[in-house]
Amino acid sequence: MRGAGPLVVLGDTLLDRDVEGVVNRLCPDSPVPVLDEGEAADRPGGAGLAALFAAGQGFEVALVTALADDAGGARLAKLLTAAGVRVYALPLRGSTPEKIRLRTRGQVLLRHDRGGPAGPLGEPADAVLELLADAAAVLVADYGRGVARHPALRAALAATRAPVVWDPHPRGPAAVAGTRLVTPNENEVRELAGAAPGRSRLSAAAHGAQSLRQRWRAAAVAVTLGGDGALLSHVDSTPLVVRAPMAAPGDTCGAGDRFAATATVALASGALVSEAVERAVAEASAYVARGGVAVAVPAAPAGRAVAPAPDRAASTPVDAAAADDRIGVSAAGAVVAGVRGRGGTVVATGGCFDLLHAGHVATLEAARRLGDCLVVCLNSDESVAGLKGPGRPVVPQADRARLLAALGCVDAVLVFDEGTPHGALSWLRPDIWVKGGDYATGAGDEPQLPEAEILHRWGGQTVVVPYLDGRSTTGMIAAARAQEAAG
Numbered sequence: 001m002r003g004a005g006p007l008v009v010l011g012d013t014l015l016d017r018d019v020e021g022v023v024n025r026l027c028p029d030s031p032v033p034v035l036d037e038g039e040a041a042d043r044p045g046g047a048g049l050a051a052l053f054a055a056g057q058g059f060e061v062a063l064v065t066a067l068a069d070d071a072g073g074a075r076l077a078k079l080l081t082a083a084g085v086r087v088y089a090l091p092l093r094g095s096t097p098e099k100i101r102l103r104t105r106g107q108v109l110l111r112h113d114r115g116g117p118a119g120p121l122g123e124p125a126d127a128v129l130e131l132l133a134d135a136a137a138v139l140v141a142d143y144g145r146g147v148a149r150h151p152a153l154r155a156a157l158a159a160t161r162a163p164v165v166w167d168p169h170p171r172g173p174a175a176v177a178g179t180r181l182v183t184p185n186e187n188e189v190r191e192l193a194g195a196a197p198g199r200s201r202l203s204a205a206a207h208g209a210q211s212l213r214q215r216w217r218a219a220a221v222a223v224t225l226g227g228d229g230a231l232l233s234h235v236d237s238t239p240l241v242v243r244a245p246m247a248a249p250g251d252t253c254g255a256g257d258r259f260a261a262t263a264t265v266a267l268a269s270g271a272l273v274s275e276a277v278e279r280a281v282a283e284a285s286a287y288v289a290r291g292g293v294a295v296a297v298p299a300a301p302a303g304r305a306v307a308p309a310p311d312r313a314a315s316t317p318v319d320a321a322a323a324d325d326r327i328g329v330s331a332a333g334a335v336v337a338g339v340r341g342r343g344g345t346v347v348a349t350g351g352c353f354d355l356l357h358a359g360h361v362a363t364l365e366a367a368r369r370l371g372d373c374l375v376v377c378l379n380s381d382e383s384v385a386g387l388k389g390p391g392r393p394v395v396p397q398a399d400r401a402r403l404l405a406a407l408g409c410v411d412a413v414l415v416f417d418e419g420t421p422h423g424a425l426s427w428l429r430p431d432i433w434v435k436g437g438d439y440a441t442g443a444g445d446e447p448q449l450p451e452a453e454i455l456h457r458w459g460g461q462t463v464v465v466p467y468l469d470g471r472s473t474t475g476m477i478a479a480a481r482a483q484e485a486a487g
Contacts, residue, residue, distance in 0.1 A: 010157070054264060141260065353378060376414070
């Protein structure tokens, strides 16, 4: 019996960046083309891309992954949250892995990888283990960086009743016993199961699939064959060959993720394994024919691609305060990483903070006393205007950020564009989220806080602290305007 929860994708998330440019000359000191950069764009890669594909097929999707305390991690959290994916992030020491493709006229000239070896992962919260137990289906999108190897996650995967699809990586671990479907490509099955010399392509795929299925004690293995479809090895000794319905030349980046995500969605909907593979072959072929990842997942502008992911990629820039070491993604990430490294408590709060007043300061001071650092998530000018209407904010975001950063109780300020701080919270993962409230009226009780569900994903806690009576930005603005009107 499948769970009643969402479809869960579990694995390593990367930041993919495409740099499109023009080549019209060779480098004078070596015979290599010179790319004049034009546009650059970001999208989630790895398990993050698989999660986007699953979400695009009508399922509620949750992603269990690991995010670093850097600008790349913040960027990924923002992109995934904006796409409707619920992010359950484990702490990741080190840097966000990035894959940068330098392209011209639709062709890839060079891929540049950075981020270094995977760092150690933190422990999953109880909410993650509950999520896996109640999932409708689980896709393990393993990219060999450690999430699929985590002992607590593997135990939860082995215990779930949901169908599990495992998209393996040669550097990754074996699938847990009882996995419903394993989906390697030809090269991966050759590395994982060994290649027998002298066999034809189909014979080698069939032999490798059967060997891998028996060794990993999986119910079925589907070897993807590029434009030729897939070969399915299951209980019957005779494999099933599923041919692609169309020839699909083009960019195949992400086609394996598309295949695995489609198969997982099909199994979550009650399809047989053979039916799931047939749907996956058809969808992966159509995906490549339509133009691949550039069409399926429109990327977000990234700024210059060859520099480390800038703060503006994860939040609105505060140009006037660019030199302030308490403002921006890098500042917030450094503060949070340092406190976590010392075993301290991370506290965060958020708001517009337009016309900073004594009530705001009282709330911020009370919040700071609850832990070892305070990060303020600040609504950008665009976000404030969307929430408060025309004429707001009165004070621009650069000034609001500087005023907050100047307070002794504030350790970092992170500006966000969206109407809610959910993307920022998915990256920051504070231990405590603080909102101002009035205990006497009951306003702001935790069940009413929209952030409570997000904090639960990593075991965080939402709390309220009292307001100072009579302090209100809206009231101050109204009083000032009334006084001005009165002459």
